[in-house]
Structure formats: C-alpha cells, structure tokens
Amino acid sequence: MIVTPQSMSFSQPLALRSGASIRDYSLAFETYGTLNADRSNAVLICHALNASHHVAGSYAGQPDSEGWWDTMIGPGKPVDTDRFFVIGVNNLGSCFGSTGPMHVNPDTGKVYGADFPVVTVEDWVDAQARLLDAMGIERLAAVMGGSLGGMQALSWTLQYPRRVRHGVVIASAPNLTAENIAFNEVARRAIVTDPDFHGGNFYEHGVVPKRGLRIARMIGHITYLSDDVMNEKFGRRLRSAVAEAGNAPDGVDLRYSTQEIEFQIESYLRYQGDKFSEYFDANTYLLITRALDYFDPALQYEGNLAKALARATARFLLVSFSTDWRFAPRRSRELVKGLLDNGRDLSYAEIDAPHGHDAFLLEDPRYLGTVRSYFERIGQEIGS
C-alpha cells in the first residue's frame, strides 16, 4: 500500500485546557482506504509518544518506510482498509509534520521553543475532531490507539460520545501511576538539564540536547520491555563475541571497564538512545510526556472513574498484555470495571504475551485475531 502524507491548516484559534490557545496551526495526516457514501466507515488511529500520522503503508520509492502499525492496518489486515477508511493524524506539539515547538509562533514571529503551549490529551482530541469536521466525518466507526493513543481513544468517547461508535483502547490506563510519572520526570530532567537545551530555545543556538534525549530514550526502552524479554533477548550476554560463543567460561574476556560497553543490553540501549536523539525533538518529548501525566478523566469526579466514564456511550474493545508493567493489565481492568459499572457493552482481552508494553506494536496472532474479529463485527454493523 503506497501512501501519501497530507496536511490541513486551521486558522481559527483552538482553546486549550491550560487556558492558552493556538492559532494558524496545521495537522499532518494520512488516510487509507475509501470513505463510503454515508461516511460511516471512518476509523481514527491515535498515536503514542514516538509515532506519527504515518500509521500504515509505505511511501513511494521507499520500501522500508512502513507505518508504525502496518501489521495492524492495511488491505486484508485486522483493521481492513478494503472496508474501512482509516485516518492517522500527527498530534499538535509533535515533531513529524504537525505544528510543534520547532515552528514559528504567529504571535511573535519567532520559533515557539519552550513557549509552545502545553497540550493535553483532551486538546488533541479537540484538534482531531476539527480535522474530522473538515473531512465531513460526523461519526467514527471506531477510534483506536495503544498506550497514550489508547488514552486519546478513551477521551474521544468521553468528549464526543455521540461521534464514536466504538472505542478500541489497547495497553492503556485511566491515568499514570506515581511510578509512571516518575519515569517521565527523570527523562524530562535529563533533557532540561542538558546544557544544550538552553531553556528549550536550543534551535537558535544551532544545537540539540542529545545527551538528554539519549537518556530519556534509554529509560523509555527499559519500561517498554518486560524483564523476561530483556533476559531472553540480552540476558547477561557480553558484547564480545568470544565470550558469547562460550569460549571464555572463566570470564577472561571481561574488559573490566566502567565506561566501555560490556553487556549486550548496554549496546542495545546506547544504540536506541543515539538513534532517537538524531530525530526526536526535545520540546516535543516534554510536551508529550506531560500530556501523559495530566491525563486523568476521573480528576473532576473526585477520582471516581465509574462516574467519569458515565458519559461514554460507545462500545469498547480493551486489550492488555500480561507482561506490560508500564500499563499493566490491572490498569485496563480498572477501565473495564468502570465501564461495566455503567452497564456498557465491552470486550476485554488480556493477552498472554512476553514482550511487555511493546507487545501492542508487535505481531501476536491472538492479539491481531482479537482486533480482526472486533472490526469484522463493526464492519457488519455499518454494512461495510
């Protein structure tokens, strides 16, 4: 499936939860499949921290440019673009095409940098709703996302209950735990205290706070993987091939160094950190982790999640993964309970998968089969 990114500009100010507003912004998006005559087969995909509007397919002439959820979405795939019109949109504040901190603030004529307004999950949903308005889509067959994307999908069902038939919330949570916030905070401190951050205005200094971004990404990667899969993939294996082949059983091949790489897991993390620091925007990292921290639909209901979810009228598919310790199954069960307390119609699958939080992006037949079945049901409902 060859796809082409698009962009839409919005001149009217969008009021944000912080009290600020943003105007003259644009959203990058992609669509796959065909909107049917009664405009009932649209599926919106919401992305997590490090993803974009490029959800599925490849760009012409770039065979390795598959979208981040290409296993899930495309012709004949679980979310079948032969039946559904699928929309991916890059969120405000991100760094893959939509207006973000690296763009010019129309109020000042200068690059936003640290002055880019704080955006919340709710703000993103509002911006996505405007995009759908412009596309003439009144009601979504489904809104779907994993992790932070799942929070957006959930928030859609609360902010625009009548515009959503189905909410598909994968590897997500009703809010972050203290530990989740703690990991975000360490990553942010690593970025903010990098001397190359310059208070968020590093663009004008011609530098990038790569040290901080590397640390942030390394922390992220640890929390995306399960302890088990890390042990299986890396264990205590040394980077040196000799020891790896078992030829150095007495440990003679150890380097005894505090700074050189000794274990394969170190090599992996450094590589992931380096790669990330080459392309990800530091201010975007702060904004997106903060949106995660702030998301808490029960806050206005004295922490009563069932009350917060009472607004939702959609039907739901929720999925969690047994070894996900970032957004553990018990967090999805909180959502299940809150929805059941309101008598909502839902399906819940707890997938026994070894990969931790990352599992939501991987090919697991039970997982993909569950989503496929659910979307077949949606297709039948809307006659698509």
Place this chain on the structure above:
Amino acid sequence: MIVTPQSMSFSQPLALRSGASIRDYSLAFETYGTLNADRSNAVLICHALNASHHVAGSYAGQPDSEGWWDTMIGPGKPVDTDRFFVIGVNNLGSCFGSTGPMHVNPDTGKVYGADFPVVTVEDWVDAQARLLDAMGIERLAAVMGGSLGGMQALSWTLQYPRRVRHGVVIASAPNLTAENIAFNEVARRAIVTDPDFHGGNFYEHGVVPKRGLRIARMIGHITYLSDDVMNEKFGRRLRSAVAEAGNAPDGVDLRYSTQEIEFQIESYLRYQGDKFSEYFDANTYLLITRALDYFDPALQYEGNLAKALARATARFLLVSFSTDWRFAPRRSRELVKGLLDNGRDLSYAEIDAPHGHDAFLLEDPRYLGTVRSYFERIGQEIGS
C-alpha cells in the same frame, strides 16, 4: 551507642580480578560491641551502593548521625552488640573514607579519577578479609548484607568458606538481570555524558557532574520503591496544597508546565537527586554499579548456580521482600534452590512488605524478628 570511625592502612598490593592491583590503600571501618576471648563473635556487615562503614550508633555530639542499619544493629537489637562484635567497613572505591577515585594514586602522584581500578565484589571481600586478618579474626560468626551487601556476604561463603559460620543474605540476587544492568547503564551514561564529568577527571576542573548524579539517583529511587508504595506515598497528588486539600476538584490548580513541578513525586525525586549530588562521588557511582553488574558466581560454572554454590559450607539465612522488583523474591529463591541442591542448611523468609527493595533498610517487625531469632541461634552456637 556512641561510635568512632577508624581507619587501617595496607601497604601490600591487593591483586584485583581485573588483573590490576592497588597498593597503599586504607579502609575506613567501625566496630560495635566487644570481641570475645576466643574471637568467635565477630559479625561483618557489608554495605550496598550508597552506604558506608557507619552501620550503627551515632557520632559524639551528632545525635542525628545514626548509622544506616541502626534499626538492625546495636545493644538489644536483632544483631545484638551486647553479644556480637560487629564490624562495618567502607569498600574500596567508595567515597566515605576508604581509598577511592578522589584520592592520590601512589604510582602517579595524581588523583585517581577515572584511573581508579575497577573493583569487583570478590575484590572487596579480599580486602575485607585482610582487614579481619589484621584484627586477628580468623572466622566470622556471620557475614551479613542487603542488596549489593548480600552479594558480598554470599561471595564470602564462596571465597573463604572456612572463615564464615553463617551467611545472611538479604534482598539480594545471584547476579543482575538484563533490566538491572540496563538501569545501571542509564545512570552511568547520565554521569559520563555530563559535560562536568571530564572523563572522570572532574576534580582537577573544580566541578562535579551533578546533573548526571541527580539523574542517576532519581532512577535509583524509582527502582528502590514499589509501585504500590509510590502510589500510597505520592499517588497523583499535586504539589500545590490547595489541590491536595481537595479544594480544586476541577483541576483549576494545575500549572500546565513541562518544567515546573506539578506532582509530589516529582518534588520528591528532585529533592533526592539534589541531596545525593551534593555528597556522592561520580566515579564511585560508576565503580559500584559496575561491581553489581559483574557479580555472577555462576559464570565460571557455565551458569550453573548450584555448582557455583557447592564451595559454600556456611549455614544461611536468606530474606526477600514481596514487592521488591529490583531483587525480586524469585532471585532469592534461585539462591535457596542452589544451596538446597548442595544439601546446605538454610532458613528462608519471604517477607510480605509493601516497600519494595527499600524494605531491607526499614523497620518491619516480622523481618527484624526473623533476623533476631537467627542471631539468637548463632549466639547460642558460639556460646556468646
């Protein structure tokens, strides 16, 4: 109990596992209680990353200077200094009095800095054994430690089996998992990439890589606490008192900031990081986390832990804590199984405690009671 730190110098070179050696070093230590006539009541306490020889009691005129395991050790306490002669020793490479990276290398006349040799758990045990030699203690009633200290206690029973009656190994593991190493590596990268680290020779630049130390400590603190206790202590509570008191149920008291503190957990972590960066040495942090990474007594036995433990002749008390995800109970159970496979005499207590890895330093009546009973048995054995 008023205590006084002591120091002992060693001129003879100590051969290290790396192949290097260290000479003209000194060890800071403290002792509590009285060595009995047949020198049979000595208990060695081994410390973890951020602790020292100051295990128990207080310094004269400094009532708030209690040792790090003062709940455990002292007159009438579980390790009763009215019966036992307890020794605390600061490890080589640490920053609390023993020779470390901030001291002068006798070979060069310059501060060691990054040139301080890599030290292993086994090297520390060798250095501790020399200290005991100098004190005229041939055999320990017990060697005891938690976390990295537990690794040293275990290693004592393998390196000097005839010198140890009892090994008390608390909240420890036979080696680090890939995830454990990963957290250490991120912390080390934060320190090493801090521009103030200067390749480990920051002393001569008159600076300290505080940014890196702060990040390292924040990561550490997350892994010391359980998710549950973090939720209980901090949850999603905001730093602002108004919101905390429940007067801002609609979230109006949110600051909507990516850099200011919003949640109490952020405030806690920043405080811990700041405090740590004021006193802990960056090179010591690298050395001690590396000693953790390297510890793996089964390495020479093709990963067969039971074979590795066959050398031990001591009796053992092992303790783990249910919510410790850094050194989880299953890691202690690996040790239990390896010892039982060799027919060793051991007691194992898995304490149901909410505090995570930190539990080994806290007052829990079942935990302290277990250790008390075990040391009463040791006391009876040696007639002390």
